[in-house]
Amino acid sequence: MTAAIHVADLRKRFHSTQALDGVSLDIQPGEFFGLLGPNGAGKTTLISILAGLARADAGEARVMGHDVVRDYRQARRALGVVPQELVHDPFFNVRETLRIQSGYFGLRNNDDWIDEIMHHLDLTPHAGKNTQALSGGMKRRLLVAQALVHRPPVIVLDEPTAGVDVDLRRSLWAFVSRLNREGHTVLLTTHYLEEAEALCGRVAMLKAGRVVALDATRNLLKLTNEHCAQLRLDTAPPADWQARLQTGADGDWRFSFGDYAELETLLAGLRAAGVQVKEMHLQEPDLEDVFTDIMKRA
Amino acid sequence: MSGFTALFHKEMLRFWKVAVQTVVAPVVTALLYLLIFSHVLEAHVEVYPGVSYTAFLVPGLVMMSMLQNAFSNSSSSLIQSKMQGNIVFVLLPPLSYMEFFLAYLWAAVIRGLVVGLGVWAVTLGFASPQHLPHPGWLLANALLACGMLGALGIVAGIWAEKYDQLAAFQNFLILPLTFLSGVFYSIHSLPPFWEAVSHFNPVFYLIDGFRYAFVGHSDADPWFGLLVSTGCFVAISALTLILLRSGYKLRH
Numbered sequence: 001m002t003a004a005i006h007v008a009d010l011r012k013r014f015h016s017t018q019a020l021d022g023v024s025l026d027i028q029p030g031e032f033f034g035l036l037g038p039n040g041a042g043k044t045t046l047i048s049i050l051a052g053l054a055r056a057d058a059g060e061a062r063v064m065g066h067d068v069v070r071d072y073r074q075a076r077r078a079l080g081v082v083p084q085e086l087v088h089d090p091f092f093n094v095r096e097t098l099r100i101q102s103g104y105f106g107l108r109n110n111d112d113w114i115d116e117i118m119h120h121l122d123l124t125p126h127a128g129k130n131t132q133a134l135s136g137g138m139k140r141r142l143l144v145a146q147a148l149v150h151r152p153p154v155i156v157l158d159e160p161t162a163g164v165d166v167d168l169r170r171s172l173w174a175f176v177s178r179l180n181r182e183g184h185t186v187l188l189t190t191h192y193l194e195e196a197e198a199l200c201g202r203v204a205m206l207k208a209g210r211v212v213a214l215d216a217t218r219n220l221l222k223l224t225n226e227h228c229a230q231l232r233l234d235t236a237p238p239a240d241w242q243a244r245l246q247t248g249a250d251g252d253w254r255f256s257f258g259d260y261a262e263l264e265t266l267l268a269g270l271r272a273a274g275v276q277v278k279e280m281h282l283q284e285p286d287l288e289d290v291f292t293d294i295m296k297r298a
Numbered sequence: 299m300s301g302f303t304a305l306f307h308k309e310m311l312r313f314w315k316v317a318v319q320t321v322v323a324p325v326v327t328a329l330l331y332l333l334i335f336s337h338v339l340e341a342h343v344e345v346y347p348g349v350s351y352t353a354f355l356v357p358g359l360v361m362m363s364m365l366q367n368a369f370s371n372s373s374s375s376l377i378q379s380k381m382q383g384n385i386v387f388v389l390l391p392p393l394s395y396m397e398f399f400l401a402y403l404w405a406a407v408i409r410g411l412v413v414g415l416g417v418w419a420v421t422l423g424f425a426s427p428q429h430l431p432h433p434g435w436l437l438a439n440a441l442l443a444c445g446m447l448g449a450l451g452i453v454a455g456i457w458a459e460k461y462d463q464l465a466a467f468q469n470f471l472i473l474p475l476t477f478l479s480g481v482f483y484s485i486h487s488l489p490p491f492w493e494a495v496s497h498f499n500p501v502f503y504l505i506d507g508f509r510y511a512f513v514g515h516s517d518a519d520p521w522f523g524l525l526v527s528t529g530c531f532v533a534i535s536a537l538t539l540i541l542l543r544s545g546y547k548l549r550h
Contacts (some may be wrong), residue, residue, distance in 0.1 A: 053386065
């Protein structure tokens with residue numbers, strides 16, 4: 001099966017910075033794929049090369065089997081990119097913007113689809129508004145609509161929820177998840193790791209232009225077994241346990257453990273010392289813990 | 299709708315939505331030039347026998363307005379898109395560099411022609427003749443002028459990274475080339491050195507050939523002028539296409 005996105009040994013240097021240093025990965029059609037990494041890791045450079053906004057120094061990049069340089073027309077037709085920057089063209093209203101964007105892809109009479117996108121992104125009441133008059137959240141919705149106007153099989157979202165409110169996040173993820181269920185491949189970069197954990201079936205982590213982790217999200221979550229219990233006690237724990245516990249400003253005690261048997265031992269020790277547990281919250285390891293671990297080690 | 303048609307349509311809408319600034323203002327400016335210069339010089343200067351100074355000046359002003367507005371259209375559109383970041387909207391779709399070039403070029407040509415027609419229309423009551431002795435030269439020079447400066451505007455828009463760089467391009471290249479090209483005078487009235495220098499200014503041939511269409515007189519052979527103008531247009535277009543193809547300052 002042709003990969004939705006195929007990247008092989010991709011390299012790109014900006015002056016003295018090696019932005020991409022031999023990145024290789026394949027994203028299969030229908031995947032919801034997360035591309036994570038700290039600032040400057042190379043995420044946006046990789047997306048720029050896929051979108052034709054930047055040219056690789058070496059390596060290969062394909063979208064739905066189409067080389068992004070030699071077969072750029074087909075590659076760009078297959079790709080819808082929501083850029084990171086909140087940009088708009090102040091000369092046009094929302095509907096004009098979407099009609100013009102359709103035209104760039106050779107689509108005329110695209111109003112039915114434009115109406116549907118606007119409906120799902122709550123843009124319909126703003127269709128006649130000049131883009132300059134839109135709030136930041138509405139501008140972000142318009143960028144998403146522009147990326148989808150030609151029904152691309154592959155959708156790239158470059159930090160789409162940076163600085164947007166909860167309502168937009170929810171409606172955006174609902175719409176993008178629906179598109180993914182309908183067969184669209186989604187490539188997401190985000191700094192909100194809980195979003196990536198909830199949405200992405202597979203994740204690649206980049207650091208300094210290299211892939212330092214690439215696996216299914218559930219497999220990555222298994223890489224760390226660091227659980228945490230937050231305990232509120234009626235009195236201080238016995239001295240022999242205090243070295244294993246950390247106390248916070250809220251007066252609660254935190255206990256990190258890898259195996260639940262350790263927690264059982266702690267609770268038994270507290271019972272034996274006559275210390276009563278008033279409240280207890282368990283925190284499971286999340287993608288942020290895995291990400292932090294991997295970035296430290298890489 | 300092809301990508302070219304959509305981009306051309308968008309560029310046309312862009313200047314038409316602010317027509318007061320992009321069409322009416324340059325027409326008014328040209329009218330002011332005409333009022334002042336014709337009032338001051340009409341009784342004192344006769345450049346060609348039997349041709350009043352105002353009749354001499356009108357074609358120059360029409361051409362100057364076309365040149366400056368064709369340049370402004372493509373250059374300002376590109377620099378604004380780059381500065382505002384919305385240039386990605388035309389870089390992400392599957393537009394070829396040729397479509398990109400032709401769309402910006404034709405929009406610049408149309409704006410130049412619209413402004414030129416406007417200037418001509420408001421000056422009709424002053425001195426324009428009832429008939430044009432050489433209408434073909436009018437059309438050829440008008441198209442070449444708007445095409446050449448439209449293409450140069452694309453080059454400037456691609457090259458400039460800030461508004462002041464574009465302003466420098468406009469003030470130190472386009473403005474001297476147009477003002478020192480015989481809009482207000484015949485180059486035969488210049489000292490021999492500056493007359494010779496004027497022959498190296500491609501804009502001189504455009505204005506001279508365009509005026510030939512109106513008054514039937516020219517400072518240089520109009521056929522030679524046509525050759526120079528065509529050569530310059532081809533050269534600037536080739537440079538523009540090379541820049542667009544390479545992605546210079548547009549794609550990293």
